[in-house]
Amino acid sequence: RKEVEQDPGPFNVPEGATVAFNCTYSNSASQSFFWYRQDCRKEPKLLMSVYSSGNEDGRFTAQLNRASQYISLLIRDSKLSDSATYLCVGVNTDKLIFGTGTRLQVFP
Amino acid sequence: DVKVTQSSRYLVKRTGEKVFLECVQDMDHENMFWYRQDPGLGLRLIYFSYDVKMKEKGDIPEGYSVSREKKERFSLILESASTNQTSMYLCASSHYNEQFFGPGTRLTVL
Numbered sequence: 001r002k003e004v005e006q007d008p009g010p011f012n013v014p015e016g017a018t019v020a021f022n023c024t025y026s027n028s029a030s031q032s033f034f035w036y037r038q039d040c041r042k043e044p045k046l047l048m049s050v051y052s053s054g055n056e057d058g059r060f061t062a063q064l065n066r067a068s069q070y071i072s073l074l075i076r077d078s079k080l081s082d083s084a085t086y087l088c089v090g091v092n093t094d095k096l097i098f099g100t101g102t103r104l105q106v107f108p
Numbered sequence: 109d110v111k112v113t114q115s116s117r118y119l120v121k122r123t124g125e126k127v128f129l130e131c132v133q134d135m136d137h138e139n140m141f142w143y144r145q146d147p148g149l150g151l152r153l154i155y156f157s158y159d160v161k162m163k164e165k166g167d168i169p170e171g172y173s174v175s176r177e178k179k180e181r182f183s184l185i186l187e188s189a190s191t192n193q194t195s196m197y198l199c200a201s202s203h204y205n206e207q208f209f210g211p212g213t214r215l216t217v218l
Contacts, residue, residue: 008148032205034205034206042211042212043198043209043210043211043212044151044198044207044209045209046206046207087150087151091205094139094205095153095156095166096141096153096205096207098143098150098151098152099150100148100149100150101150
């Protein structure tokens with residue numbers, strides 16, 4: 001079983017929709033989590049950190065559920081520019097463990 | 109502005125060749141990493157370094173070696189390239205847990 005697992009998608013949603021991605025992790029010792037965004041043929045870039053209390057950055061909300069060992073990312077009012085692959089990332093002994101990514105395609 | 113650069117965007121090599129992939133960061137970060145990214149497998153850690161002349165094996169070090177002679181430079185070496193090393197190679201440096209990636213090198217081994 002992979003340490004961080006994501007649904008690969010693709011999620012095809014219209015502009016303005018709300019979309020949510022989940023990610024599960026197997027190592028309860030993982031200390032921190034992040035969401036990275038990767039555009040086609042580009043490098044990954046940090047989107048946001050994930051805190052136990054949940055955190056929000058504009059249209060993006062990230063949640064961590066330690067009891068069930070999953071992380072979520074909610075995107076409200078989707079834009080065409082949100083089309084990308086979203087990587088769920090856990091931290092284990094100072095190394096980042098990347099999920100394989102969930103692909104989002106927002107259409108007009 | 110944070111910057112990680114890699115020596116080549118695209119590289120084509122032949123089986124058995126020695127290949128050098130260079131990575132330079134200008135952020136004075138202690139930590140540097142080399143990953144490869146393949147469809148369906150995500151990013152996998154090859155080697156990392158927490159300091160000059162220091163290196164640690166990642167999850168898939170076989171067939172690779174690294175060199176860190178200066179803080180800003182971290183090189184990945186394929187001693188004898190093989191076709192299964194065809195991949196996208198990404199270098200990163202980090203401050204705490206946020207990693208900054210270079211643009212990647214797409215390596216094809218024929």
